[in-house]
Amino acid sequence: MAPHTEQLTRSTAVRLRGLTRSFEDRTVLDGIDLDIPAGQFVALLGHSGSGKSTLLRAVAHLDHEVVGSGQLTAPERVSVVFQDSRLLPWRRVLDNVLLGLDGKEAERKGREALAEVGLKGRERAWPNELSGGEAQRAALARSLVREPELLLADEPFGALDALTRIKMHTLLRELWERHRPSVLLVTHDVDEAIVLADRVLVLDHGRIGLDLTIDRPHPRSYRDPLLGEYRERLLSALGVTEDHK
Ligand SMILES: Nc1ncnc2c1ncn2[C@@H]1O[C@H](COP(=O)(O)OP(=O)(O)OP(=O)(O)O)[C@@H](O)[C@H]1O
Numbered sequence: 278m279a280p281h282t283e284q285l286t287r288s289t290a291v292r293l294r295g296l297t298r299s300f301e302d303r304t305v306l307d308g309i310d311l312d313i314p315a316g317q318f319v320a321l322l323g324h325s326g327s328g329k330s331t332l333l334r335a336v337a338h339l340d341h342e343v344v345g346s347g348q349l350t351a352p353e354r355v356s357v358v359f360q361d362s363r364l365l366p367w368r369r370v371l372d373n374v375l376l377g378l379d380g381k382e383a384e385r386k387g388r389e390a391l392a393e394v395g396l397k398g399r400e401r402a403w404p405n406e407l408s409g410g411e412a413q414r415a416a417l418a419r420s421l422v423r424e425p426e427l428l429l430a431d432e433p434f435g436a437l438d439a440l441t442r443i444k445m446h447t448l449l450r451e452l453w454e455r456h457r458p459s460v461l462l463v464t465h466d467v468d469e470a471i472v473l474a475d476r477v478l479v480l481d482h483g484r485i486g487l488d489l490t491i492d493r494p495h496p497r498s499y500r501d502p503l504l505g506e507y508r509e510r511l512l513s514a515l516g517v518t519e520d521h522k
Pocket residue numbers: 300305323324325326327328329330331332465
């Protein structure tokens with residue numbers, strides 16, 4: 278089966294059936310079935326090498342060798358944010374945000390998106406004049422301006438310091454509240470997953486080992502004792518026992 282884009286019902290953003298990916302003789306994704314309803318914020322956890330990025334690349338249609346007995350469907354308007362901002366160093370911030378878009382209306386939206394991520398006034402800065410957190414904000418603005426139905430994020434805050442990361446969590450959640458894309462966020466960080474997402478998946482041996490709904494109101498506090506129960510379940514699904522903590 279070749280992955281393809283097809284018309285999805287309004288209520289489902291992503292549908293995977295039997296998604297399989299092997300590299301030589303190693304099966305990394307082993308028949309994954311997954312539905313992500315439109316507008317849902319999902320985090321994907323798993324050990325290093327468990328296949329999180331491979332799954333995200335498949336959903337982004339960046340991998341043409343993935344196979345399955347069923348289907349891989351995702352919306353056409355998909356934006357991807359990576360751990361590094363991937364801004365082009367020879368283009369100013371606004372031009373990076375607008376990459377591939379033309380016209381006054383696009384420029385207006387680009388400026389608006391930069392204002393939304395707190396970079397008003399930095400439109401004409403060069404990427405090397407931005408801090409890591411600012412560069413990731415610009416990358417988020419570049420995604421937003423395309424009004425994605427699905428935002429795929431591969432450890433977008435992995436390279437940031439702890440304080441900046443917390444600010445970015447708040448920003449990402451606020452942007453989600455305003456625009457309501459479906460989100461698939463790959464992360465190593467259990468706390469990041471439970472503070473941001475409404476549903477957390479754990480990838481284990483090529484399958485979804487745990488599919489956990491986080492039923493707590495937003496904004497969430499890291500200190501919420503009820504989040505502790507979710508943390509325990511996720512750590513246990515990841516095979517982290519008390520001795521390892
Ligand atoms: N192009 C490739 N060629 C060969 N093996 C690959 C390729 N891409 C990924 N793999 C392998 O597939 C497995 C899963 O990789 P993937 O990057 O999806 O894991 P991950 O869960 O995102 O890891 P991390 O958390 O360390 O980023 C790894 O063992 C990796 O070596």
